[in-house]
Amino acid sequence: MSETTKMTISALQARVEAIFCKAGLNAVQAGALARVIVAGERDACKSHGVYRIEGALRTVKAGKVKADAIPELVEQAGSAIVRVNANGGFANPAFELGVPVLAERARSCGLAALVVNDCTHFSALWPEVEALTDQGLAGLVMCPSYATVAPTGGNKPLLGTNPFAFGWPRPGKSPYVFDFATSVAARGEIELHRRAGKQLPEGWAIDADGNPTTEPEAALAGAMLPFGGHKGSAIGTMIELLAGIMIGDLTSPEVLDYLGTTTLAPFHGELILAFSPEAFAAGRPGDPFGRAEVLFEAIVGQGARLPSQRRYVARAKSESDGIELTAAEMAQLERLEALGLDAVA
Amino acid sequence: MSETTKMTISALQARVEAIFCKAGLNAVQAGALARVIVAGERDACKSHGVYRIEGALRTVKAGKVKADAIPELVEQAGSAIVRVNANGGFANPAFELGVPVLAERARSCGLAALVVNDCTHFSALWPEVEALTDQGLAGLVMCPSYATVAPTGGNKPLLGTNPFAFGWPRPGKSPYVFDFATSVAARGEIELHRRAGKQLPEGWAIDADGNPTTEPEAALAGAMLPFGGHKGSAIGTMIELLAGIMIGDLTSPEVLDYLGTTTLAPFHGELILAFSPEAFAAGRPGDPFGRAEVLFEAIVGQGARLPSQRRYVARAKSESDGIELTAAEMAQLERLEALGLDAVA
Incomplete structure (x- = not known):
């Protein structure tokens, strides 16, 4: 029976940051990257936690991300577009x-867009959405990924799993936040089925010939399917257009061409839209934040759940009791601390 | 065997406009309303064509829309928000x-939002998306509806069928446009199954007790379901927040409370986002319009379809050969011409 280890959020932050510094990342890269990984562990999103450090180091070692990049604000006066060039570093x-x-x-x-260009994208989008709701803003965030999803009616990977995330601020409460892949499932879930020797649910994937499959191996060699049929396919395409092509950055097929693999973190851009509810509601009846609570109460009141609630419960526990890591996770952390870039292929 | 009648687009526009003028609509209301109805017929979207005139007249007769409203631009200097108050007229x-x-x-x-407040909403969103792509802009349009959709995990109508539409301009070609309900099916499709005495596909609806049903009657008494499970439910909720609450206008449950019926056109607001691809791509490599064509070719090249293509084929035919109306549609048009508001209950 394996033991677990507890540590405070700031202790884990310091350890993860030190791993990245040792791997050659500069202070801004290491700090920001550690923060999203620690946020993942804090919220019990294990797939975005300590587990992810190795992928980041692998991308550094492959030379596909600039470990010492300094992001740069590109001013566009009079514009509602704020542009930051990541200069080849992490997003x-x-x-x-x-x-x-x-x-x-x-x-x-009233509204504005943040464009991040030339970045290696690494984390879930919900930490970014929450950075906006923390400021009292509603936010909509999207980015491409690698070509692993076939458009509805097609038979080959073209779109990415293209995440789509939204947040609405709730004064005094955790925000309303959703963040999901526009594919039926995440690629990692198919990999987990493969390792467990389990069949996939129907509707997740097609094989290399474009036929429906429930075999994980066949699915990995074929393509994943968009969520919600042609509607999800259309949203995935919209994300390629707005958060790839429109912002002058790579689309999912271009990312895969550039990297040649899905084992490294993808290099592309990101589009973040921020809305001021006060500005939009100005001069209109009712307080938007109070009215939103009525909607949320009606959702919860009929037994439906608001998204992200599991994360918030885990967060409260982590904040009071510390973050819990399994023996295997501790071993991995210690291995990365000891070996740095030598720990990855 | 019933005959069909052909007429030019402008001839149908004149006839529909005359019907609305006779019903008491002023020139701006009648002209704009006729344009979206004629666009529906032109594109063979029968559910948004001549068929819709009666619903508009019913809403006028019920006193739920101001037939003589003059919409008003509410200037907000220095803002990226353009606000138009419909003043109780049609959107x-x-x-x-x-x-x-x-x-x-x-x-x-670079980007801006159009907020339409205090309007009766009547048409599909694609004509609005196309008005933006005609200007070389990408567009994202959304609005609430009436409470007819249960959030995933819930058992009662709360969200609307909340349409979500997007467009990307294609110089020299018809634009990339999608426009869909965030419910699995439109309410009209359930009504059509009921009339035909047919069972619904599974996954469309729940009954009044919250149990899955394939009975149209039970579905109409219960609730429709969002497309794509919890993801579609989240997008429907986002639309209530952004295009209802944030813009200071009614949510879908509030619309239903206000009207007391789903047989009249809904009264709420609308949010339209416009993006300048040139501004977003400025200083970046590649031409966004040319790059988008590469993506579209890759979609079509693997046998998948771009949305709206059926509409564009029908449009080309209508533009060259005229719009074709069935004998029943002609009879309805003539009845509305003769009787005006007396034609509706």
Whole structure:
């Protein structure tokens, strides 16, 4: 029976940050990257936690991300677009640099967009959505991925799992946040089925000939399917257009061409829209935040759940009791601490 | 065997406009409303064509829309929000008033939002999306509806069928446009199954007790389900928040409370986002319009379809050969011409 180890959020932050520094990341890269990984562990999103460090190091070692990049704000006067060039580094420090400017711009213009270009994308989108709701703004975030999803009616990978995330601020409460892949399942879930020797549910994937399959191996050699049929396929396509092509960054097929693998973190851009509910509601009856609570109460009141609630429960526990890591997770952390980049292929 | 009648697009426009004028609509209301109805017929979207005139007249007769409303631009200097108050009229003339200002604002700011408040919403969203792509802009349009859809995990109508529409301009070609309900099916499709005495496909609806049903009657007394499970439910909720609450207008449950029926056109607001691809792509490699064509070719090249293609084929035929109306449609048109508001209950 394996033991678990508890540590405070700040202790884990320091350890993960140290791993990244040792691997050659500069302070802004290491700090921002550690923050999203620790947020994943804190919220019991294990697939975005300590588990992810190795993938980041692998991408560094492969030379596909600049470990010492300094993100740069590209000013566009009079525009509602705030642009940050990640300069080949991870998206996270670029996002952190852009958020205060985005928030100010959204407040003055009513809405504004943050474009992050030339970044390696690494984390879930909900930490970014929450950075906006923390500022009292509603946020919509999207980005491409690698080509692993066939458009509805097609038979080959083209679209990415293209995440789509949204947040609405709830004063005094955890925000309303959703963050999901526009594929039926995440690629990692198919990999988990493969390892467990389990069949996939129907409707997740097609094989290399374009036929429906429930075999994980066949699915990995074929393509995943969009969620919700042609509607999800259309949203995935919209994300390629807005958060790839429109912002002058790579689409999912271009990312896969560039990397040649899905085992490294993808290199592309990201589009973040921020809305000021105060500005949009100005001069209109009712308080938007109070009215939103009525809607949320009606959802919960009929037994439906608001998204992200499991994360918030885990977060409260982590904040009071510390983050719990399994013996295997501790071993991996210690291995990465000891070996640094030598720990990855 | 019933005959069909052909008439030019402008001839149908004149006849539909005359029906609305006779029913008491002023020139801006009648013209804008007729344009979306004629666009529906032109594109063989029969559910948004001549068939819809009666519902508009019913809403006028019930006193739930102001037939003589003059929409009004509410200037917000320095803002990326363009607001038009429909002043209790139909959304369409308000949208037409706002579009040129929205387009100018999107070009100067990179992105901008058009908010339409206090309107009766009547048409599909694709004509509005196309008004943006006609200007070389990408567009995202959404609005609430009536409470007829249960959130995933719930058992009572709360969300609307909340349409979500997007467009990307294709120079020299018909634009990439999608426009769909965030419910699995439209309410009209359930009504059609009921009339035909046919069972519904599984997954469309629940009965009044919250149990899955394939009985149309039970579904109409119960609730429809969102497309794509919890993901579609989340998008439907986002639309209530952004295009209802944030813009200071009614949510789907509030619309149903206000009207007391789903047989009249809903009264609420609408949110239209416009993006300038040139502004977003400025300083970045590649031409966004050319790159988008590569993506579209890859979609079509694997046998998948782009949305709206059936509409464009029908449109080309209508433009060259005229719009074709069945004998029943002609009879309805003539009845509405003769009787005006007396034709509706």
